[in-house]
Amino acid sequence: MRVRRFRLSGVDGVLYRPSYPAPVPVDAGSLDFGDDRMPWVQAAQLMMRLDEFTQVDLEAEYRAHNPEH
Numbered sequence: 001m002r003v004r005r006f007r008l009s010g011v012d013g014v015l016y017r018p019s020y021p022a023p024v025p026v027d028a029g030s031l032d033f034g035d036d037r038m039p040w041v042q043a044a045q046l047m048m049r050l051d052e053f054t055q056v057d058l059e060a061e062y063r064a065h066n067p068e069h
Contacts, residue, residue, distance in 0.1 A: 001056060002054045002056055003053045004051075004052035004054075005050075005051040005052040006048045006049065006050050006053075007049050008033070008047070008048055008049075010031050010033050010035070011031060011043035011045065011046055011047060012030045012043070012044055012045045012046075013041045013045070014028050014042045014044070015029070015031070015041050016040045016041070016042065018040075030047055
């Protein structure tokens with residue numbers, strides 16, 4: 001894909017709930033920024049939302065730039 005516009009949209013990670021003596025993991029997945037549960041997520045990866053993009057054929061792109069192959 002060729003991306004013209006994107007924005008950070010949230011995180012992917014492990015969701016915890018309060019517990020004694022330490023928080024307990026309850027789920028894994030993605031949360032959008034602004035979600036009230038965000039403080040309880042141990043994030044592993046940022047997520048991006050692609051706003052403007054074009055799908056590309058990588059093999060055709062490669063052949064166009066490497067005609068000998």
